Amino acid sequence: MKNFSEKGLTSNVLQVIIYITCYRKEMKPIAKSRADYMKSRREGKKTFSVLVNKDKVENLEKKLKPQGKTKASWLEEKIDEELKK
Numbered sequence: 001m002k003n004f005s006e007k008g009l010t011s012n013v014l015q016v017i018i019y020i021t022c023y024r025k026e027m028k029p030i031a032k033s034r035a036d037y038m039k040s041r042r043e044g045k046k047t048f049s050v051l052v053n054k055d056k057v058e059n060l061e062k063k064l065k066p067q068g069k070t071k072a073s074w075l076e077e078k079i080d081e082e083l084k085k
Helices: 011-042 054-067 071-084
Strands: none
Touching: 054 071
16 A cells, blocks of 8 residues: 555645544434424424515615614514514
8 A cells, every 4th residue: 555645635634534434423413403403493383484575574674783683583572562462
């Protein structure tokens, strides 16, 4: 077997290969814990999706930005208001 320098592999390249190999071995536990996290995060949630005129949504986003609100938080406020009626 040729040594690494004869194959054109520098120590930096070898370090990257080792790092990537270590990273890939750790991916399975990370992916599993992430999947568990996302599953638990969605347990109390339900998707609500509607198709709305682009201009209206962009205007809403412009209005919400100075208030520091997200579309999700704004919608939750509006739903709460509607449910209190």
